[in-house]
Amino acid sequence: MSDDKIVATDILLEFLEVAFNQILFFRNLYPKEIFVKKKIYSICVYVSEHPELNEYIRNVLNAIRELVKEDENSLKTVNLVFYNKEKEPIEKFVFNLTKLQANNTEKDPYYLKTEESLRTICLKLSMCETYLKPLPEDSSFSTEIETYETAHVTLNENPRCEDFPWIINEDASEMINKNLLPLKTIKTDCLNMQMSKHNKVVTCYVASWAVYRPNNGQFQVPNIPAELCTHLVYAFAGLNSTSWTIRSLDPYLDIENGNYKNMTQLHERHPNLKVLLAIGGWNEGSKNYSDLVSSPKQRSTFINSVIYFLGKYNFNGFDLDWEYPGSGGISEDRENFVALVKELKEAFKKSKYLLTAAISANQGTIDTAYDIPEISKYLDFIHVMGYDYHGVWDKKVLPNAPLKSENGHSVMDTLNYLLRKGVPANKTVLGLPMYGRTFILTSKLNSSQESPINRPATSEGFKGPYTGEKGFMGYNEICEELVSRTNNWITGWDDNSDTPYAVDNDHVIVYDNPRSLKAKFYVLFLFEHAMSLNLAGIMTWSIDTDDFHGKCASLKDSLDRTETTYPLLRSINVVLSQSDNNNDGNNDVDNNNGNNDDDKGNNSSSIARSSYSFILITLASFIYYI
Incomplete structure (x- = not known):
């Protein structure tokens, strides 16, 4: 990848780490005591200090990095999915990663516009308690990567990901009463992304x-x-x-x-x-x-x-x-x-x-x-x-x-x-x-x-x-x-x-x-x-x-x-x-x-008209009780 694409990838991964932590904090899946305040994007955000949760997030981000390195256009969406105790998906935050851009960075050499957009998203995430119902007891979460057919092979053959297996999950998109509430879109010189609920x-x-x-x-x-x-x-x-x-x-x-x-x-x-x-x-x-x-x-x-x-x-x-x-x-x-x-x-x-x-x-x-x-x-x-x-x-x-x-x-x-x-x-x-x-x-x-x-x-x-x-x-x-x-x-x-x-x-x-x-x-x-x-x-x-x-x-x-x-x-x-x-x-x-x-299944059929689509999901949903 070019230097500009590497920078764009680093910005994306840093944001996803912050966003995942913000969502987990404000959705009250874990005790708030395991999170500490840090200043990122010139605002206060909440970041986990729990080793196992942090390791899980790092492995997810590492898998995303490896996918982008192989093919910068291979990434469609990254989803953070919450499940009830029956393992039914009840809430999904969708990060639609439209494009990593490497052009026109001279217009914003210090990425100030990008930081401003990311700051706005983090502020919106901090408001999700006000417009989302509380998660039910015994909820859990997992991450999904929506990509193409070859990505599964790419990840499983990559030695950097061998300790963190992913599997194809054909039912990952099935949710009850599924509709879209947009939260924010970023369109800057290095990153084009949509986040939705x-x-x-x-x-x-x-x-x-x-x-x-x-x-x-x-x-x-x-x-x-x-x-x-x-x-x-x-x-x-x-x-x-x-x-x-x-x-x-x-x-x-x-x-x-x-x-x-x-x-x-x-x-x-x-x-x-x-x-x-x-x-x-x-x-x-x-x-x-x-x-x-x-x-x-x-x-x-x-x-x-x-x-x-x-x-x-x-x-x-x-x-x-x-x-x-x-x-x-x-x-x-x-x-x-x-x-x-x-x-x-x-x-x-x-x-x-x-x-x-x-x-x-x-x-x-x-x-x-x-x-x-x-x-x-x-x-x-x-x-x-x-x-x-x-x-x-x-x-x-x-x-x-x-x-x-x-x-x-x-x-x-x-x-x-x-x-x-x-x-x-x-x-x-x-x-x-x-x-x-x-x-x-x-x-x-x-x-x-x-x-x-x-x-x-x-x-x-x-x-x-x-x-x-x-x-x-x-x-x-x-x-x-x-x-x-x-x-x-x-x-x-x-x-x-x-x-x-x-x-x-x-x-x-x-x-x-x-x-x-x-x-x-x-x-x-x-x-x-x-x-x-x-x-x-x-x-x-x-x-x-x-x-x-x-x-x-x-x-x-x-x-x-x-x-x-x-x-x-x-x-x-x-x-x-x-x-x-x-x-x-x-x-x-x-x-x-x-x-x-x-x-039913209309979404998968429409995707198939353009390219075969896969959802990769962690082998086991990450659940940790404290």
């Missing part, structure tokens, strides 16, 4: 056209925070209404410029992440989809084209976003949509593709468009679009995504209605907006204390500098406006809907921020509906309008104070981790394969 579903939609937005609004695949999502949905593909096959709506971007490839490669770098392709969207309309599903022959042609398309571009699943059955089509759309979903699911069994759908939050549309009990049988997840309840079409100022309301148009009303219709809570993913609605008042407010809610407005709102759509502003546009023109905007809060708003003369923005998202989570996941709802998780439309550049850090409203980027998405992850602990882990959702028993 399993929890609820976070589905992130990406609008493909965001790449064409100007200036700071331009969003590309490298901007995607894969560690903050369990599922990515790339929007949108379209329908060829002549051949009845799926097609790219932007072949230059998706195929020639490699956006499909770049998206699906995120799954290769983050094996727990599922990347889906969505078809439809508002601009596609409804009639062509109505024509498609009305004919069994056309459905069959379409389904075969979808399977070919997903396989060709290595997607993990398919999301239906027909807006909406029964709208601009025929009355039989509702039943024909069930037929399409059923036939897709049957056709997906061999490839184990995920199948999801985005559905309207409007109760009238729900009745017209969806046979909820039937589509629930075949969909892995149902994305409820809990937004666009109101806008300029109402000709008065009303919230985009009210938590509650008196007229039945709110997130709580929609979810309660769907649950009464028979939607399974453990397949229901609540969609939340990363944008707001803009309005122009017909007359200015009388005072700065007056609320704009329910005030008359014109039929056209104003637009933001990036999205360019009247009546709509992304959260990044909203927060940048509030930061750059602080003296112009008066902000307030509508208690009836739990929604923030901002007013500048006759201009009004009604939007969601971390506080309003938290209010939704606390009602829907933590308190009065904690046991009756217990939804699968959260969906966001769309992450390209979050504050992905971190321009609005001065607002200090993110619930994750360790990072400046993606305040909405990070806040979602923080609150969902708290809700999962309060709900006693009763969610039946599996991140890899929804609720379909036929899809």
Whole structure:
């Protein structure tokens, strides 16, 4: 290895040693008396003084070093796994070691950026007691190395590792209620790493056209925070209404410029992440989809084209976003949509593709468009679009995504209605907006204390500098406006809907921020509906309008104070981790394969499409009682 790679390896191994000790200390697996304080990365960390535990950790790190020396790309993940007394895995800390880099070290010759990132992770690890349930009595732990087939031979033939044997563990990834809660990502000139802990579903939609937005609004695949999502949905593909096959709506971007490839490669770098392709969207309309599903022959042609398309571009699943059955089509759309979903699911069994759908939050549309009990049988997840309840079409100022309301148009009303219709809570993913609605008042407010809610407005709102759509502003546009023109905007809060708003003369923005998202989570996941709802998780439309550049850090409203980027998405992850602990882990959702028993083992099959993957685990879990 080059000198730079050796340095990167040393930094990685030192960090893993510190991280393992921090986790073991704060998870209370051993008496805290065996740990002592030391100053590393300019902060106090806890390090074991117990000889046998220290020897075990050194042997693990030595095995990692030998693997990297043989092939610096052989290391996928290092996992610290906790087991209950029945030896079932109950908690896993995943260190996704994407890449050791040896270039551009002149930009940070003293590794100050790397040290800062490692310090942030250690501080986050010290908080794990606050959002993780205590480990049960008689718990134990082991380490896993996820690598390639030849690594097992490499380790067992290496004389430096002969006293510390490793074995192939084909069941190492099997966990109950497995989902991903990201803790931190490092992207520096010498180290690229993601650390995560399993929890609820976070589905992130990406609008493909965001790449064409100007200036700071331009969003590309490298901007995607894969560690903050369990599922990515790339929007949108379209329908060829002549051949009845799926097609790219932007072949230059998706195929020639490699956006499909770049998206699906995120799954290769983050094996727990599922990347889906969505078809439809508002601009596609409804009639062509109505024509498609009305004919069994056309459905069959379409389904075969979808399977070919997903396989060709290595997607993990398919999301239906027909807006909406029964709208601009025929009355039989509702039943024909069930037929399409059923036939897709049957056709997906061999490839184990995920199948999801985005559905309207409007109760009238729900009745017209969806046979909820039937589509629930075949969909892995149902994305409820809990937004666009109101806008300029109402000709008065009303919230985009009210938590509650008196007229039945709110997130709580929609979810309660769907649950009464028979939607399974453990397949229901609540969609939340990363944008707001803009309005122009017909007359200015009388005072700065007056609320704009329910005030008359014109039929056209104003637009933001990036999205360019009247009546709509992304959260990044909203927060940048509030930061750059602080003296112009008066902000307030509508208690009836739990929604923030901002007013500048006759201009009004009604939007969601971390506080309003938290209010939704606390009602829907933590308190009065904690046991009756217990939804699968959260969906966001769309992450390209979050504050992905971190321009609005001065607002200090993110619930994750360790990072400046993606305040909405990070806040979602923080609150969902708290809700999962309060709900006693009763969610039946599996991140890899929804609720379909036929899809068990989906993760291993998807990995096999790129390279054969092995998990190496210590021959005996290290257990020590004091």
